[in-house]
Amino acid sequence: xxxxxxxxxxxxxxxxxxxISCQVSGYTFTNYWIAWVRQMPGNGLEWMGIFYPGDSETRxxxxxxxxxxxxxxxxxxxxxxxxxxxxxxxTAIYFCASVSHYxxxxxxxxxxxxxxxxxxxxxxxx
Amino acid sequence: xxxxxQSPSTLSASVGDRVTITCRASQSISRWLxxxxxxxxxxxxxxxxxxxxxxxxxxxxxxxxxSGTEFTLTISSLQPDxxxxxxxxxxxxxxxxxxxxxxxxx
Numbered sequence: 001x002x003x004x005x006x007x008x009x010x011x012x013x014x015x016x017x018x019x020i021s022c023q024v025s026g027y028t029f030t031n032y033w034i035a036w037v038r039q040m041p042g043n044g045l046e047w048m049g050i051f052y053p054g055d056s057e058t059r060x061x062x063x064x065x066x067x068x069x070x071x072x073x074x075x076x077x078x079x080x081x082x083x084x085x086x087x088x089x090x091t092a093i094y095f096c097a098s099v100s101h102y103x104x105x106x107x108x109x110x111x112x113x114x115x116x117x118x119x120x121x122x123x124x125x126x
Numbered sequence: 127x128x129x130x131x132q133s134p135s136t137l138s139a140s141v142g143d144r145v146t147i148t149c150r151a152s153q154s155i156s157r158w159l160x161x162x163x164x165x166x167x168x169x170x171x172x173x174x175x176x177x178x179x180x181x182x183x184x185x186x187x188x189x190x191x192x193s194g195t196e197f198t199l200t201i202s203s204l205q206p207d208x209x210x211x212x213x214x215x216x217x218x219x220x221x222x223x224x225x226x227x228x229x230x231x232x
Contacts, residue, residue: 035222037170037224044211044213044224044225044226044227045162045164045170045213045215045224045227046224047215047221047222047223047224050222059220059221061221062127062221095169095170097169097170100175108220109217110158110217110218111217111222112160112172112175112176112215112217113160113162113170113172113215114172114175114181116169116170116171117169118169119169
């Protein structure tokens, strides 16, 4: 059974750093991309980017480039989302999801999110 | 970036109704479109991928169609468990995007 289990809720102050986790089980961690998705209070889903644990290839949405970083520890099948300096506007629920992916005839990556973590609520407030 | 626009934003319906949600892409995305259902406080759930393929375990009352720039998600007979928010998502470009969501309410 595939499971993505995320770390617990966090309350931080502006300017603090944070690393949240997403531990995967039920499939070979290094064979599938992991996506990160933000949902701000009362809002829709925003694609932050994707990360490939096999070789650490990363794609960031322009909205999040330079604001967050993705990483992984292959030895414990865990992906991470990290901030070096949080802002109040980072308050949101963050989801990780496994990506079922394809490469089309032009070699371009396509995919969708088939398994999701339960979400991690990050609250940033002074 | 490819923009995804869903309509309507909110839909009022009753149990047993046939419901259709539309997702339009700002440029052609072939059939690289997925649909998700999200209930309050829960993670999204995959319903449809590659525009019309039903995810395993998803009831057959859900169906997807379309290609290019216009796509639809249809619920043939709305059930009480289907009141939720629905999102489309494209992966045709280097950068992937979601639609803004459609809330299906009573």
